[in-house]
Amino acid sequence: MQNIILSDLIRKHPLATTFLNEHHIDYCCGGDHLLYSAIEEQGLDKESFLLELEQYLHEMEERINPVIREELYEMSIEELIDHLEDTHHQIERMLLSSIDEKLYTILSVHYTHHKDELVDVFSLFEDLRKELLIHFVQEEKEVFPLMKREATQATLMKVEALEADHEGAGILIKQLQKRTNDFTVPSDGCPTYRATYDLMKKLVEDIFLHIYTENAILFPKFEQGAML
Ligand SMILES: [Fe+2]
Ligand SMILES: [Fe+2]
Numbered sequence: 450m451q452n453i454i455l456s457d458l459i460r461k462h463p464l465a466t467t468f469l470n471e472h473h474i475d476y477c478c479g480g481d482h483l484l485y486s487a488i489e490e491q492g493l494d495k496e497s498f499l500l501e502l503e504q505y506l507h508e509m510e511e512r513i514n515p516v517i518r519e520e521l522y523e524m525s526i527e528e529l530i531d532h533l534e535d536t537h538h539q540i541e542r543m544l545l546s547s548i549d550e551k552l553y554t555i556l557s558v559h560y561t562h563h564k565d566e567l568v569d570v571f572s573l574f575e576d577l578r579k580e581l582l583i584h585f586v587q588e589e590k591e592v593f594p595l596m597k598r599e600a601t602q603a604t605l606m607k608v609e610a611l612e613a614d615h616e617g618a619g620i621l622i623k624q625l626q627k628r629t630n631d632f633t634v635p636s637d638g639c640p641t642y643r644a645t646y647d648l649m650k651k652l653v654e655d656i657f658l659h660i661y662t663e664n665a666i667l668f669p670k671f672e673q674g675a676m677l
Pocket of ligand 1: 533538585588659663
């Protein structure tokens with residue numbers, strides 16, 4: 450595989466996102482980094498990484514529909530916004546609410562043996578939940594309607610503020626991944642513990658695709674219009 454920038458890799462192979470997530474390679478905020486440098490930055494062996502990545506893509510692309518589909522790049526601003534609201538915003542609201550409930554349950558049940566981890570995880574998750582829920586409302590009620598209507602400099606500044614929110618969410622996610630040892634359940638963890646961490650992992654994967662679609666497809670398309 451050639452040394453291309455991460456956002457081009459994802460455009461060409463949408464399923465690479467899951468593989469990159471597993472290896473903690475940030476294609477979201479680091480989308481403009483070159484693949485080889487990103488591998489080296491993570492201290493991974495380049496040859497075996499590329500071999501595994503190619504095998505993974507070959508297997509997955511044969512059986513799964515791409516998650517960042519090629520047609521997203523062809524959509525208009527209106528279509529992209531409708532797509533984001535109908536998919537990622539809905540799915541993530543559902544996941545946030547489900548995790549919130551389960552996490553409080555495991556905090557209560559496993560407090561004695563895992564209080565240090567669970568208090569930190571609960572607190573980080575609640576910060577992320579609050580940030581995202583407010584962010585979704587700002588997009589849906591304020592910035593997205595403006596983006597559909599007018600490509601002005603004032604709207605462009607609001608779009609830049611959304612990008613800054615994405616970075617903030619990315620930082621909280623990295624802290625959550627670190628504190629949970631990448632959502633690893635302790636050996637005495639119950640099925641709810643496991644389900645909560647599995648759902649958090651799914652949430653994080655969805656958020657990365659969501660932010661990528663906004664940062665790398667929707668916002669550049671809007672910025673181009675605002676510059677004209
Ligand atoms: Fe969004
Ligand atoms: Fe957003």
